Amino acid sequence: MDNPALPVIRLKSDRAPGHPWVWSAQVHKPDSRLPPGTVVDIADSRGNIVGRGFWNGHARIALRVLGNGYEAIDDTWIAARIRKAVALRRELLSLDDTSDAWRVVHSEGDGLSGLVVDRYANSLVVEYFAAGMWRFREAIHAALAECFPGSSLYWFAEQHVQKQESFDCRSGEAPEPVEVHEHGLRFRSAPGLGHKTGFFADQRDNRATFARLAQGRRVLDLCCNAGGFAVHAMAGGAVDAIGVDADAAILDIARGNAALNNVQATFEQGDIFEWLRAAIADGRTWDAVVLDPPKLTRDRTQVVPALKKYFAMNRSALDVIAPGGILLTCSCTGLVSEGDFLEMLRRVSLNAGRSIQVLEVSGAGADHPVAATVPEGRYLKAVFCRVD
Numbered sequence: 001m002d003n004p005a006l007p008v009i010r011l012k013s014d015r016a017p018g019h020p021w022v023w024s025a026q027v028h029k030p031d032s033r034l035p036p037g038t039v040v041d042i043a044d045s046r047g048n049i050v051g052r053g054f055w056n057g058h059a060r061i062a063l064r065v066l067g068n069g070y071e072a073i074d075d076t077w078i079a080a081r082i083r084k085a086v087a088l089r090r091e092l093l094s095l096d097d098t099s100d101a102w103r104v105v106h107s108e109g110d111g112l113s114g115l116v117v118d119r120y121a122n123s124l125v126v127e128y129f130a131a132g133m134w135r136f137r138e139a140i141h142a143a144l145a146e147c148f149p150g151s152s153l154y155w156f157a158e159q160h161v162q163k164q165e166s167f168d169c170r171s172g173e174a175p176e177p178v179e180v181h182e183h184g185l186r187f188r189s190a191p192g193l194g195h196k197t198g199f200f201a202d203q204r205d206n207r208a209t210f211a212r213l214a215q216g217r218r219v220l221d222l223c224c225n226a227g228g229f230a231v232h233a234m235a236g237g238a239v240d241a242i243g244v245d246a247d248a249a250i251l252d253i254a255r256g257n258a259a260l261n262n263v264q265a266t267f268e269q270g271d272i273f274e275w276l277r278a279a280i281a282d283g284r285t286w287d288a289v290v291l292d293p294p295k296l297t298r299d300r301t302q303v304v305p306a307l308k309k310y311f312a313m314n315r316s317a318l319d320v321i322a323p324g325g326i327l328l329t330c331s332c333t334g335l336v337s338e339g340d341f342l343e344m345l346r347r348v349s350l351n352a353g354r355s356i357q358v359l360e361v362s363g364a365g366a367d368h369p370v371a372a373t374v375p376e377g378r379y380l381k382a383v384f385c386r387v388d
Contacts, residue, residue, distance in 0.1 A: 007040045009055055009063060016050035017042070019373055020113050022063035029057060036166040037131035039073045054114070054132025058166040064113040064130055075139035078112075082143040085110040093366050101180035101189065101201045102367040104144070109369040109377050117144065118201065121178045123191040124148060126155035131167040154191055179260070183208050185235055186260040187226065188253055199226055202364035203292070206328070206382045209362070210290060211236030213326050213384065217287035220244070220320065222272050222313075227254030227265060229290045229328070234263035238288070241265040244275050276316040288326040291317050296333045303335050310336070310344050318352045318387060327356070327385040334379035341381045355388040 010028045011017070022042075034040070034055050042051040042063060052073055053065040066073050085105045089095045095102045104117040107129065114130025124144055128134045134157070141153055157169035177190040182204055189199040207228050215237040221230040224243030231254075234241050243265060245251055251267045258265040268275070272293075291313055296306040314329055321327055331341050338361065349356040362382040370377040 006052070007034055007038060007055070008043050008049075009040045010043045010047070011045055011050070014045045016044065017063070017065050020053070020065040020108050020371070021061045021374075022065065024057075024060055024062040027062050030055075033057070037133075037135040039132070041069055054130060056131050056165060059131075059164055061130075064132060066111065066113065075136065075142075078136050078139045079143040079146075081110065081112050082117075082140065083147060085112070086147045088369070089367050095367060099180070099182040099201070099204060101182060101187070101199055102204075102365070103201060104147075104367075106368045106377070108371045108374040111371070115140065118191075119148070119151075120189040120191045120199065121180050122148075122151045123175045123178050123189075124151050124153050125191045126153060128155065128157040128167075128169055129161050129165070131165040134165075134167045134169060183232070185231060187228065187231070187257050188260065190253070200228070202332075202368055202380055203228060203330075203382070205365045206330075206362055207232040209360070209384065210288070210326075210328050211238070213328075214238045214288040217326065220286040220289045222276075222289065222291045222317065223293045224254060224267065224290070225250055225292070227251075227257050227267060229292070230254070230265045230267075231257050231261055231263055233288070234258070234265050235261055242286075243267040244270055244272055246271055272313065273316060276320060280316070280319045285320050285322040286325065287322050288328075289317050289321050290328045290330075292328075292330040292332075294332070296331075297335060300335055303333075303340075306333055306336055307340060307344050310341065311348060314345065314348045315351060318348060318354055321387045323388055325387050327383075327387050329383050329385065331381045332379055334376050336381070338378070338381050342383070345383065345385070357386040357388075358383060359386060360384040 012026055036056040036058055038055045040055040041049050044050050049069040051065045052067040052069045053063050100121045102119055104119050105112055105115050107116050114133040116127040118125045152175045154175055156171040162169055175191050177188055180187050180189050187199050210229055211232040214233040217238055219233045219238045219241040221243040224245045227243045230241040230243045243254055248269050251269055254267045363378055364380040
């Protein structure tokens, strides 16, 4: 049924891993060197096989558990998992009816630890986080080509990932920017620019919710990126919208997105702290504010400083929200828990002397499923509030 001669990595515990990540301190190193990404059997301290996955003796995550030890981890297995992930999006979630920009594979959420795939119309962007997945790249690309005939493929891995995982991912030429669609609106996306794709599909449902709440209101979109919230709000009946971001290049995309949808929105470059200080000094206020900053840290030791920065951002934002206004505040920092983020908001409310009613706590769309054993997969927090 499968190859019985796989190398065996023994855990220091007598229990099966409860999480697909097993850290290097939790295992006994093998006697002989195994190449990063080798498929191995995983045994508990008593020698019982309790799983199967990728081994990487160079990485902090020494084992990525993929199966229970009874099924082969091979090209056929990889292809089946990808087809299952696509079927979830197309058959159960019916995402093609809403958008042609969605997450195809969400790493542990789809049982494919170390692999993320995003679709932007006829372009697929594949991001590798693990040497084991990189070793299966030909099978991955073939399965994606089967599921999305005629689509172009672009793959990459960030430099810090390649260094940590000890593999060399050489990307091809990035595809041309493409137009994608969401809830009847048009947006420009530039696949192949890493996280700067010009479009973040994880906020798709939150953009629609915010647009509904922002009808008839004046909107301020802070850390606006490609202007998704501002464009949705104006298309949904907002009175006016201003977007602010530090990245001049992404603001050009935002202005193009407004033009694509025939809506009037203003976009200004600036550091949000400086921009807000000037707005507060001028006595300006808005009825609906979005605060969606980029990830603040990947380091567990920097969570407290990150929460302090979230506090400062949100505290400043409150000073430009008119009484009865709407605040959508977001965090895509996976290491910051939902509980810690809400506690930060509680302290902001007390410090400002203003009432904050939490209306809804949302996250990424359903195309970003979260495995019950991997709460870290729920990285996005989107908190809809009313501020008095």
